[in-house]
Amino acid sequence: MAAAPGGSAPPAGPRLGFSTADSGVGLSGLNPGPAVPMKDHDAIKLFVGQIPRGLDEQDLKPLFEEFGRIYELTVLKDRLTGLHKGCAFLTYCARDSALKAQSALHEQKTLPGMNRPIQVKPAASEGRGEDRKLFVGMLGKQQGEEDVRRLFQPFGHIEECTVLRSPDGTSKGCAFVKFGSQGEAQAAIQGLHGSRTMAGASSSLVVKLADTDRERALRRMQQMAGQLGAFHPAPLPLGACGAYTTAILQHQAALLAAAQGPGLGPVAAVAAQMQHVAAFSLVAAPLLPAAAANSPPSGGPGTLPGLPAPIGVNGFGPLTPQTNGQPGSDTLYSNGLSPYPAQSPVTDPLQQAYAGMHHYAAAYPSAYAPVSTAFPQQPSALPQQQREGPEGCNLFIYHLPQEFGDAELIQTFLPFGAVVSAKVFVDRATNQSKCFGFVSFDNPTSAQTAIQAMNGFQIGMKRLKVQLKRPKDANRPY
DNA sequence: TATTATT
Numbered sequence: 283m284a285a286a287p288g289g290s291a292p293p294a295g296p297r298l299g300f301s302t303a304d305s306g307v308g309l310s311g312l313n314p315g316p317a318v319p320m321k322d323h324d325a326i327k328l329f330v331g332q333i334p335r336g337l338d339e340q341d342l343k344p345l346f347e348e349f350g351r352i353y354e355l356t357v358l359k360d361r362l363t364g365l366h367k368g369c370a371f372l373t374y375c376a377r378d379s380a381l382k383a384q385s386a387l388h389e390q391k392t393l394p395g396m397n398r399p400i401q402v403k404p405a406a407s408e409g410r411g412e413d414r415k416l417f418v419g420m421l422g423k424q425q426g427e428e429d430v431r432r433l434f435q436p437f438g439h440i441e442e443c444t445v446l447r448s449p450d451g452t453s454k455g456c457a458f459v460k461f462g463s464q465g466e467a468q469a470a471i472q473g474l475h476g477s478r479t480m481a482g483a484s485s486s487l488v489v490k491l492a493d494t495d496r497e498r499a500l501r502r503m504q505q506m507a508g509q510l511g512a513f514h515p516a517p518l519p520l521g522a523c524g525a526y527t528t529a530i531l532q533h534q535a536a537l538l539a540a541a542q543g544p545g546l547g548p549v550a551a552v553a554a555q556m557q558h559v560a561a562f563s564l565v566a567a568p569l570l571p572a573a574a575a576n577s578p579p580s581g582g583p584g585t586l587p588g589l590p591a592p593i594g595v596n597g598f599g600p601l602t603p604q605t606n607g608q609p610g611s612d613t614l615y616s617n618g619l620s621p622y623p624a625q626s627p628v629t630d631p632l633q634q635a636y637a638g639m640h641h642y643a644a645a646y647p648s649a650y651a652p653v654s655t656a657f658p659q660q661p662s663a664l665p666q667q668q669r670e671g672p673e674g675c676n677l678f679i680y681h682l683p684q685e686f687g688d689a690e691l692i693q694t695f696l697p698f699g700a701v702v703s704a705k706v707f708v709d710r711a712t713n714q715s716k717c718f719g720f721v722s723f724d725n726p727t728s729a730q731t732a733i734q735a736m737n738g739f740q741i742g743m744k745r746l747k748v749q750l751k752r753p754k755d756a757n758r759p760y
Numbered sequence: 761t762a763t764t765a766t767t
Contacts, residue, residue, distance in 0.1 A: 419764055444767065456765045484763065493766050501766085678763055710766080718762065752763055 319375050321353040323465040324438045326380040327408055328372040331401030333357070334393050335366040346372055349386065350379025371405055377463065380404075411460060412494045414441075414467045418457040419488030421445070422480040430457050437473055438466025448669070455483065458492055467491070484752070504713045614724065615692050615701035671702045671722035675729045679736075680718045680747040682706060687715070695721045698735065699728025720751060 333342065339355050346352060353375045358367040374380045388402040408414075418430065427443050434440055439462035446454040461467040475489040493501070670676050679691070691704035706719035723729045729750065737748040 417766055419766090421765095446765070446767065454765050458767060488764070498766070680762065707762095707764080710764090716761075720763075747762095 319351055319353055321373060321375045321465075322377055323469045324377045324461075324463045325353065325373055325375065325465055326377055326463055327405040328374075328380050328384065328402055329369065329405040330372050331369040332393065332396050332398050333366075333368050333370060333400070334395045335368055336395075337393070338366070339370075342370065346374075346383060349374065349383040351375045369401075372402075408464060413464045413491065414462065415458060415460040415492040416467055416470060417488070417490055417492040418459055419455065419490075420480060420483040420485055421453065421455045421457060421487070422482040423453045423455050424482065425453065425480060427457075430459060433474065434459050434461075434470055437470035438462055456488075501710070501713075615696060615704070669703050669722070670720075671724055671729075672726070674726035674750065675702070675723045676751040677721045677723075677729055677732060678718065678747075678749055678751045679721060681741075681744040682715065682717045682719055682746070683741055683744075684715055684717060686717075686719075688719075691719050691721055694736070695723075695732050698732040699723045699725060 330342075330346075337357075339357055342357070343352065343355060346355065351374065352372065354373045355370060356372075357370045359365060360367060372380075372383075374383070384402045384404075387400055389399045392399045416434075418434075421430065425445070427445050430445060431440055431443050434443070440459060441462055442460035443457065445457040448454060459470070461470065471489050471491075474487055476486045479486045677695075682691070686706055688704050688706055691706055692701050695701055695704065700723060702722040702724050704719065704721045707716045708714065709716055721732070723732070733748050733750070736746055739746040739748075
């Protein structure tokens with residue numbers, strides 16, 4: 283960057299001057315080349331260590347040119363003093379040259395005056411795989427590894443390709459692709475992201491860097507924090523759960539620390555967040571009076587009966603793992619009552635739904651077990667995990683309260699039929715609800731009934747929007 | 761605010 287104060291060295295650009303490129307040094311007679319060489323997109327930047335301080339770029343060049351044409355060679359110098367730091371970055375035009383240089387030189391020879399052998403290896407900036415690994419979304423559900431490979435292959439060498447699947451083997455519509463280099467990965471992002479829409483996908487292809495291990499660890503912790511918060515919706519007297527949360531916190535922190543080695547920043551940050559969450563109190567309570575003041579669309583005013591005992595409540599809320607991506611949980615949620623539309627004289631669906639909201643608003647969001655816990659179905663009788671119901675059975679729900687989670691969604695729609703799945707979408711960065719979600723029933727009638735009853739249902743300042751999930755072809759918003 | 765999923 284900065285030229286030496288002494289000014290002896292010309293402030294050459296980042297690349298080593300190639301004025302002598304035609305002097306015929308290279309292997310394989312490929313010299314002379316263009317004055318400004320291009321580097322392959324799969325090129326690797328190398329770190330070179332244990333260089334005598336007396337050697338500058340021009341001195342080093344011949345040594346490395348033996349393995350191929352050099353794209354860039356930079357001796358690292360102290361920012362302030364310009365002093366040679368004894369190491370350099372080296373990028374060959376071709377990936378292969380770098381590999382050859384690495385195997386021929388790394389730890390293989392010792393430069394004059396050095397007491398340790400030269401180091402030649404991919405620079406730390408090349409990442410330990412993290413920056414070469416892509417998350418691919420919006421794939422067609424029927425596309426397999428081979429299809430994905432075909433798609434990405436033009437951009438470089440694929441080291442790894444995995445389509446994510448549910449336990450039953452069906453694709454989740456996304457995949458991981460690891461390239462041989464950052465450059466290849468970047469090229470694939472440039473070339474493919476948003477470039478096309480795969481058959482059966484609802485929007486265009488997504489290609490981005492995958493989460494790093496660290497991000498994943500953070501995310502797990504946030505999820506944990508969320509669960510803890512859900513367990514203790516009311517402001518916590520410190521100590522009510524102290525031992526438990528502390529144990530989990532420590533456990534998680536230990537895991538994280540072990541996983542990521544030095545650099546405890548994120549751990550501290552998360553710990554702080556969790557403290558915050560522990561003190562979190564549900565904002566929903568004030569919503570209740572508002573909701574109660576507004577009668578549900580088809581319910582008469584003031585029809586709020588004494589609430590039926592919540593189904594499956596055991597007082598404190600079981601540590602029921604959310605149904606989120608629970609492998610092998612092909613639970614069918616049911617209200618355990620006669621299936622709608624057979625009207626129960628005692629409880630009509632809307633009242634139940636309303637009770638669901640009410641209880642949510644009463645700030646016990648996760649006090650509900652999935653009803654299957656209280657009314658066990660015969661699990662073996664159920665078909666494979668079914669995230670989406672048949673056509674006409676899947677609802678898109680918008681304007682959910684921020685605090686609504688999967689459990690509350692289920693609770694709210696249970697009265698209208700057997701709920702195959704219920705999912706509130708969550709922002710991955712913040713773990714906050716995006717205030718919309720999906721509910722799937724096992725039959726269209728339940729879905730229609732739910733729309734009739736719940737579309738426009740006022741909650742707080744907003745009204746729920748409940749409609750059939752947009753079929754995959756129509757891409758218009760609204 | 762809008763139908764996207766992270767080994």
